[in-house]
Amino acid sequence: MHNRRTIYPALLLAASILAAMPIVTATPPGDQKASRFLDHLKVGQPVSLNEKDGRYEIGILPPGYQPVPQKVIEIGHDYVVFRDLVGITDTIVPVYSIKAIKVLRVGGK
Numbered sequence: 001m002h003n004r005r006t007i008y009p010a011l012l013l014a015a016s017i018l019a020a021m022p023i024v025t026a027t028p029p030g031d032q033k034a035s036r037f038l039d040h041l042k043v044g045q046p047v048s049l050n051e052k053d054g055r056y057e058i059g060i061l062p063p064g065y066q067p068v069p070q071k072v073i074e075i076g077h078d079y080v081v082f083r084d085l086v087g088i089t090d091t092i093v094p095v096y097s098i099k100a101i102k103v104l105r106v107g108g109k
Contacts, residue, residue: 037095040101041075045060045061046071047072048070049091057100059103069085070091
């Protein structure tokens, strides 16, 4: 009988703590990093795309930059699609292959 007096309040306390905790959906850690990392890119944005040893370096160019070597045409959850200057070749780059995103600043802006 003495055990019931201590067990029930402890269970009630544990249940109330669990009920008060916010519900968090499980998201793989890489997905959160990928979405923040790709936030720098916008569809239609002019970019330069350099590949070396299977790793890509993306250079973000200022609006109106001519000629546009590549442009972003699609941003997926874990990939980016680029189209070349003449619109013939699309390059699909998985996020894990992106080495860096560099921003070209003209005039120190």
